[in-house]
Amino acid sequence: MKIIAVAGSSGEQGLKVVRELSRLGVKVRALIRNPLAADIAADFKKLNVEIIEVNFNNRDSLLKACSGVECMVSNLSGDRDVIMKVQVELLNACIAAGVKRFIPSAFAIDFNTVPVDKNRNLAILREFDHVLETAHIKSTTILTGAFADMLTGQAPFILFGLKKVIYFSNPDQKMDFTTRDNVAIYTAHAALDETTPRYLRISGDQVSARDLSAIMTKIEGKKFKLLKLGSISGLEIVIMVFKRMSGGNGGKYPIWQGFQYMHNMFAGLGKFTELDNHRYQGIQWTPLESILRSHFNPSGKNAIRKTRS
Numbered sequence: 001m002k003i004i005a006v007a008g009s010s011g012e013q014g015l016k017v018v019r020e021l022s023r024l025g026v027k028v029r030a031l032i033r034n035p036l037a038a039d040i041a042a043d044f045k046k047l048n049v050e051i052i053e054v055n056f057n058n059r060d061s062l063l064k065a066c067s068g069v070e071c072m073v074s075n076l077s078g079d080r081d082v083i084m085k086v087q088v089e090l091l092n093a094c095i096a097a098g099v100k101r102f103i104p105s106a107f108a109i110d111f112n113t114v115p116v117d118k119n120r121n122l123a124i125l126r127e128f129d130h131v132l133e134t135a136h137i138k139s140t141t142i143l144t145g146a147f148a149d150m151l152t153g154q155a156p157f158i159l160f161g162l163k164k165v166i167y168f169s170n171p172d173q174k175m176d177f178t179t180r181d182n183v184a185i186y187t188a189h190a191a192l193d194e195t196t197p198r199y200l201r202i203s204g205d206q207v208s209a210r211d212l213s214a215i216m217t218k219i220e221g222k223k224f225k226l227l228k229l230g231s232i233s234g235l236e237i238v239i240m241v242f243k244r245m246s247g248g249n250g251g252k253y254p255i256w257q258g259f260q261y262m263h264n265m266f267a268g269l270g271k272f273t274e275l276d277n278h279r280y281q282g283i284q285w286t287p288l289e290s291i292l293r294s295h296f297n298p299s300g301k302n303a304i305r306k307t308r309s
Helices: 012-023 038-046 059-066 080-097 120-134 148-152 180-192 209-220 232-245 255-266 288-296
Strands: 003-007 027-032 050-053 069-074 101-103 141-143 164-167 175-178 199-201 205-207 225-228
Touching: 003 012, 012 027, 012 038, 012 180, 059 069, 059 080, 069 080, 069 180, 080 120, 101 180, 120 255, 141 180, 148 175, 148 288, 164 209, 205 209, 209 225, 209 288, 232 255
Parallel strands: 003 027, 003 069, 027 050, 069 101, 141 199, 164 225
Antiparallel strands: 175 205
16 A cells, blocks of 8 residues: 655644545555644544654654655645755655655745745745755645635734725735645645646635625625725835844744735735646535634624634
């Protein structure tokens, strides 16, 4: 039986990928850097997942973890040190161990169409992608748009308490969103597909700020108005100010990095023109209305849970 390995398997997205691969009946090897929490360890044991604790700074440890693997799925998440050091070491170990295919941790909007100075994190993903171009291994980068689940509070597109939906410049600019579950399902299928192209692009739903306003109005039964926060060029100034205030750093997700993602999406940068949604049969794509309704209005009544806006 083919072995599909998942690096970063204890993180939120990695866990979902492991579970989807197990559901498809393949042998899964979970690469972990630290001991698993008791509930995750029990879940993996129930799924017959092989668990290997790996020292990503030790070549022999990595080679052992990659031995006999058909495809490596990376869900490593972090800043440049993780993507361009840890993930590069993982890639090199896969090549040395004879792993046939590599799927990097690059679940995002299309970084190939975003200028490198417009999004720090996407520039890092593009940098790793350039490494893949010359690597002696078949690779497939899966681009997914933004995680739709983030609209339930983490990404402030919707100001729930104020009943507003924000936008910059154009309220009709379409944006790509895909749920974490859909990303995991698609990734699991791609890991088993030996014929995948260099890039795959998926989008569970494509909506604008105006669409989000209509969706939230429908869910709550009260009007969610559009709120223009300025222009794209004005947002660029805000990003520059916050970036200078933080010294240009600020960790993995400083506030200016979040603004960069919003800038890209509202400017139409990274937007998909063609999709590969139909490559695998049977995937039910979750629309944004469904995820917003189930999270904020689980009883079906007009009462949205309180959440930070």
